[in-house]
Amino acid sequence: MKQDFLEFQAGGEYDGIIGNIPYHITSQIVFRLPEFRFRRAVIMVQREFAERMVAAPGSRDYSRLSVSVALRFNARIEKIVARKYFRPVPKVDSAIVSLQPRETPVDMAAVEKVIQRAFSMRRKKLGGNIFEGGCPQEYAELRPDQISPEAFLDLASRLTGLSPRGHP
Incomplete structure (x- = not known):
């Protein structure tokens, strides 16, 4: 076909x-x-x-x-x-x-939005203009290219209130 x-x-x-x-x-x-x-x-x-x-x-x-x-x-x-x-x-x-x-532990649509927003201003620190003060402290001084994929999951979960698939 x-x-x-x-x-x-x-x-x-x-x-x-x-x-x-x-x-x-x-x-x-x-x-x-x-x-x-x-x-x-x-x-x-x-x-x-x-x-x-x-x-x-x-x-x-x-x-x-x-x-x-x-x-x-x-x-x-x-x-x-x-x-x-x-x-x-x-x-x-x-x-x-x-x-x-790989099995993804959460709904990836919300994670993608966080990743996309972070990399739209890749030279800026996450705690600055990108997430306007809502960024967890341990990520605030980092740029997107310094954060591991697993840390992006954590960041997205904390910014959006994501929970693992199948859990409220």
């Missing part, structure tokens, strides 16, 4: 999702993956995007994407694919990334 992934109706269970993703819609596809239930996804993406997907806190590439991916998946760059292996030769290298879903 051939169908546009962004228009494909989520549902059902899949052993795997495999694709050589068009680079201009990679973010849209990666952020849509959690709507599907699957054991493993193997995707080819632009190398720089793959490096942002798996970046660690404090690194230059750490971003909203890094946090969101880490909270939802065990992600790993499996192989770098040099541009010379494609015809026509593109301007960038590619990377094969594997993603195995």
